[in-house]
């Protein structure tokens with residue numbers, strides 16, 4: 001029998017706000033524990049929450065970017081549970097009337113365009129951070145109450161690759177849209193993954209296994225692959241899959257049953273009496289829509305159609321927003337898109353990965369790269385010398401023109417200088433000369449190499465070729 | 475649901491809330507809370523057929539604030555208010571399932 005997997009994702013994204021969702025405490029990653037807390041986010045009796053308008057705007061903009069309808073009316077609910085990461089014993093969330101409804105995302109999965117659908121996006125508040133030590137748990141409430149939205153996909157994916165492509169696209173869009181930095185190491189993007197397996201042709205979905213709270217894309221991929229194999233093997237051997245919550249152990253590459261409190265999922269949702277509902281007028285939605293930035297898919301099309309870049313280059317450059325923005329800045333100083341693209345995909349990415357830093361930290365600024373490209377285009381330096389200049393600036397800083405002058409890297413196109421080297425190469429290498437004259441045009445490359453060597457790489461290759469041909473064809 | 479649990483199962487709700495009740499307490503609260511429920515149940519006598527369900531009684535919407543940082547509590551006060559603390563973090567009994 002053939003089996004197929006069905007996967008749905010609940011992706012939590014922390015929004016880029018200055019303050020928390022329902023109080024004016026600052027959101028700051030890495031601050032001293034419990035320094036950004038107040039009666040609201042500590043759940044002191046009598047404290048009242050007030051909505052952060054920026055968070056509402058960002059949640060709706062996320063919805064617009066993902067093709068959702070903005071719900072004209074939405075409300076708040078309490079999700080009740082007793083755990084120290086939520087001091088007031090409930091999390092404020094949206095149960096039946098979320099801010100955003102529906103939505104879809106079309107992504108490239110290994111060369112095939114697939115559309116994945118989104119059920120909803122709701123706004124909620126984040127929980128505190130727990131650390132477990134011997135005999136006790138420690139709680140830092142700085143994160144408690146920060147703005148968190150949950151993007152819920154439909155169970156519409158069928159492989160780890162699907163899930164990965166979906167999450168990568170969501171992350172890109174959130175970053176481009178200025179909704180979230182999605183820094184997974186800071187917990188700004190985490191996903192719960194639902195995986196089920198059923199025989200092909202069966203209508204109902206199989207028993208759903210939930211793998212909770214994962215931030216690494218690589219681990220999510222491994223966990224999904226492991227879970228599909230595990231459930232398929234169980235079904236194949238005549239067993240049944242338990243509906244349960246499992247954790248993923250990256251060291252062992254396995255998922256495992258997570259002990260959960262009995263009845264832990266009885267959250268007893270009810271409307272939050274402390275918060276009034278949200279109504280969003282159509283004009284507001286149109287205003288937000290007009291403010292949306294260009295998305296990676298749109299940039300890719302523009303790079304190909306307007307800048308004439310190959311699809312491949314456009315894909316690499318738009319893969320993350322910082323790189324794409326950097327490229328756009330460079331293009332304000334030059335018209336040669338392909339040369340800039342080559343430098344970014346080549347020297348820049350190589351050096352960044354060698355030195356493990358980000359493009360925004362590079363000593364080579366967009367303007368400096370444009371300067372290097374201009375020197376190459378003007379034939380002042382060769383492409384090879386351009387790469388050297390790039391690396392020099394990357395390592396030690398400096399100005400392209402000044403470096404070329406100081407180090408005498410300008411290429412020689414001057415006929416009198418070239419003529420000496422060309423004559424010398426011809427005189428010293430009678431055999432290739434003979435072969436060339438006998439009708440083997442490739443032999444000229446050897447002579448060319450000799451001239452380049454004599455000039456220590458500074459001769460302009462085009463001019464050398466012309467000079468040699470002039471002399472030999474005479 | 476048994477007769478004793480008519481309306482509300484106090485034992486179950488107490489478990490959800492991590493509250494340890496004796497059998498006597500459970501019975502006592504069961505009776506008291508059932509009385510409260512019966513009181514509220516009077517609302518069932520009203521005909522609300524033509525009334526739209528609502529989460530709030532007042533037609534007020536969009537009570538928002540600007541995303542501007544305000545003053546948080548003094549760290550020493552936060553720690554003083556907590557039952558116990560270690561290195562500035564609030565210490566609670568070990569959480570089992572995580």
Ligand SMILES: [Zn+2]
Nearest residue numbers: 023025038041
């Ligand atoms: Zn607060």
